[in-house]
Amino acid sequence: MNGILWRIFGVPFAAGDRATVFDQMVGTRTRESAMALFRDGAQHNTAKSGALLGAQGIFVVVDIFAIDHDWPKTIILASMLLLLAASLLVMTNLRGTLRHFRHDGGEAHHDEVRSMFELVRRRSARFNLALYLTFLSIVLLIVAALRFV
Numbered sequence: 001m002n003g004i005l006w007r008i009f010g011v012p013f014a015a016g017d018r019a020t021v022f023d024q025m026v027g028t029r030t031r032e033s034a035m036a037l038f039r040d041g042a043q044h045n046t047a048k049s050g051a052l053l054g055a056q057g058i059f060v061v062v063d064i065f066a067i068d069h070d071w072p073k074t075i076i077l078a079s080m081l082l083l084l085a086a087s088l089l090v091m092t093n094l095r096g097t098l099r100h101f102r103h104d105g106g107e108a109h110h111d112e113v114r115s116m117f118e119l120v121r122r123r124s125a126r127f128n129l130a131l132y133l134t135f136l137s138i139v140l141l142i143v144a145a146l147r148f149v
Helices: 002-009 015-026 031-068 073-094 112-148
Strands: none
Touching (some): 002 112, 015 031, 015 112, 031 073, 031 112, 073 112
């Protein structure tokens, strides 16, 4: 099952797979180089998430147009709800990442590199799920358009 999820979402879900991927990505990099790699990955996910959110806004406008022009309301409502769920999901990728650099004096040692890897992994999974939900909402919009014609 974890293998299927990995293929669908593009990220490892099983603990062993995560550890293997982490070790392969860090390899012989220094701590600073590994942090830069994962920070760039997080930044890339943030940029893609913002772009997806903009695209979702366009499709919300199309859904509103469809409702105003008496396209099948049930299908359009389902499309809008999928877009809402996808946009709420992708918005979670727009949060800051500074907590991974915070050091509390009394706190046990915190592995910032692994923490950044996990951030990128979770954001990638959320982005891909939001992308799939957006795609499904567009398919519903197409179905509604075909029923309208």
